[in-house]
Amino acid sequence: MLRDLPELIYPLELARAGRSLRGRVTLARMHRLQPLLVEGDSQGVEVDLWFGPNDSGHLGIQGRAWADLNLICQRCLKTVPFRAESEVRLDLVSAEDGQAHPSGPMASGLDPLMVEEGEAVALSDIIEDELLLVLPMASMHPEGACRISRKYLETEFPQDKRENPFAVLVVDKPMHSNHEE
Numbered sequence: 001m002l003r004d005l006p007e008l009i010y011p012l013e014l015a016r017a018g019r020s021l022r023g024r025v026t027l028a029r030m031h032r033l034q035p036l037l038v039e040g041d042s043q044g045v046e047v048d049l050w051f052g053p054n055d056s057g058h059l060g061i062q063g064r065a066w067a068d069l070n071l072i073c074q075r076c077l078k079t080v081p082f083r084a085e086s087e088v089r090l091d092l093v094s095a096e097d098g099q100a101h102p103s104g105p106m107a108s109g110l111d112p113l114m115v116e117e118g119e120a121v122a123l124s125d126i127i128e129d130e131l132l133l134v135l136p137m138a139s140m141h142p143e144g145a146c147r148i149s150r151k152y153l154e155t156e157f158p159q160d161k162r163e164n165p166f167a168v169l170v171v172d173k174p175m176h177s178n179h180e181e
């Protein structure tokens with residue numbers, strides 16, 4: 001059984017102590033992600049994170065976060081199951097670091113996580129950012145797999161009729177009859 005992780009963490013302290021966090025983060029507090037999910041989706045996100053110095057010696061967070069999400073299809077509004085998996089690679093950066101070494105965090109190629117000395121950060125915010133990066137631009141069933149009626153599809157895409165290549169023949173017809181006169 002996975003344990004629920006604390007809502008607030010102190011990233012710099014965890015990184016100095018070389019701590020790991022393994023467990024579950026609830027989706028309930030992820031207010032930017034929630035509107036994309038089918039209501040009542042409560043599995044949560046599994047995370048396996050390690051806090052400590054990265055390759056360049058800078059304190060950071062590394063690990064993985066993954067969740068089986070039920071997204072809403074943008075075409076038929078029914079459920080689309082999606083496995084979201086994120087590689088977490090963050091540099092812990094304070095505003096002071098940013099001023100002293102403006103190129104520092106960028107040079108490491110890792111995303112910066114702004115955090116000040118003694119500051120607590122919502123773990124769900126960090127994980128939500130990671131998940132939003134790996135979601136599809138628009139969640140949809142594969143082409144033709146939505147379970148909606150044909151009638152609905154025809155009213156939804158009226159431009160199909162205008163693009164009918166045979167429409168031009170209808171325009172040509174009167175000209176032909178003029179020639180024959």
Ligand SMILES: [Zn+2]
Nearest residue numbers: 073076141146
């Ligand atoms: Zn669909």
